[in-house]
Amino acid sequence: MRLTPRRLELLRSVAELYVRSRLPVHYEALARRLGISKWTAYETLKQLETLGLVLREYGREEGRHGRPPVLFRPSEAARRLLGLPGEAAPAPSSPAAALASPEGRAERLEELFARWVGAEEPVDQLRELLAGLASSREPLEAAVRTLAAALLLLRLVDLDVGELVAASRRLVLPQARLAFALGAASALLAGRARRLRSGLRRPLEEALGSLADRLDQLAPGDVHCLSRLLEAVPPRAT
Numbered sequence: 001m002r003l004t005p006r007r008l009e010l011l012r013s014v015a016e017l018y019v020r021s022r023l024p025v026h027y028e029a030l031a032r033r034l035g036i037s038k039w040t041a042y043e044t045l046k047q048l049e050t051l052g053l054v055l056r057e058y059g060r061e062e063g064r065h066g067r068p069p070v071l072f073r074p075s076e077a078a079r080r081l082l083g084l085p086g087e088a089a090p091a092p093s094s095p096a097a098a099l100a101s102p103e104g105r106a107e108r109l110e111e112l113f114a115r116w117v118g119a120e121e122p123v124d125q126l127r128e129l130l131a132g133l134a135s136s137r138e139p140l141e142a143a144v145r146t147l148a149a150a151l152l153l154l155r156l157v158d159l160d161v162g163e164l165v166a167a168s169r170r171l172v173l174p175q176a177r178l179a180f181a182l183g184a185a186s187a188l189l190a191g192r193a194r195r196l197r198s199g200l201r202r203p204l205e206e207a208l209g210s211l212a213d214r215l216d217q218l219a220p221g222d223v224h225c226l227s228r229l230l231e232a233v234p235p236r237a238t
Contacts, residue, residue, distance in 0.1 A: 024071030053078040116148040146211045150185035174227035
């Protein structure tokens with residue numbers, strides 16, 4: 001197996017995202033960045049792993065059940081190949097730690113959000129997000145968790161999240177786009193998702209209502225950050 005131009009392009013993207021965010025990279029983030037399917041990104045990463053150019057890790061998030069997310073970072077061989085500096089300090093191991101430093105914060109948020117919304121086990125991920133809300137000390141982290149939970153709910157009732165995002169783009173103000181997404185999730189809880197187990201439905205109702213009430217109180221930068229995360233959702237987040 002050789003390092004083809006396509007594999008090299010993906011390797012460069014892995015390295016760029018890792019250096020900027022100091023977090024291992026999920027294959028869905030790479031797929032969005034390069035405009036390819038998540039399966040193509042994952043298969044290419046496995047090929048790079050065989051070549052010894054990326055290292056596989058498994059995400060660890062507080063309270064998470066089910067299969068952990070598969071993440072990748074460049075190996076030392078890849079760093080030498082691309083002329084990158086040696087390994088930096090260890091990346092934060094939790095969402096709260098990942099959001100603590102302002103440097104690379106937007107990239108870290110995007111990576112976490114993509115990981116949450118694209119989870120292979122949406123019910124388990126929804127449970128973890130709701131459990132994490134209780135310990136979220138920062139308003140933006142709580143808001144990101146709640147928005148991800150809203151989109152996971154849409155997945156659970158088999159609605160196309162991308163269609164909702166496209167519809168929200170017709171609204172000019174970021175607050176209006178977010179309110180539209182939260183309102184859609186709340187309406188589902190009262191309708192098609194009514195049978196969602198009460199242990200999830202009730203805290204999700206409270207979280208959605210709380211964020212909707214606090215949208216006008218969030219800092220403008222936080223609102224724009226949430227709006228960008230919403231707009232970055234792929235056409236069908238599955």
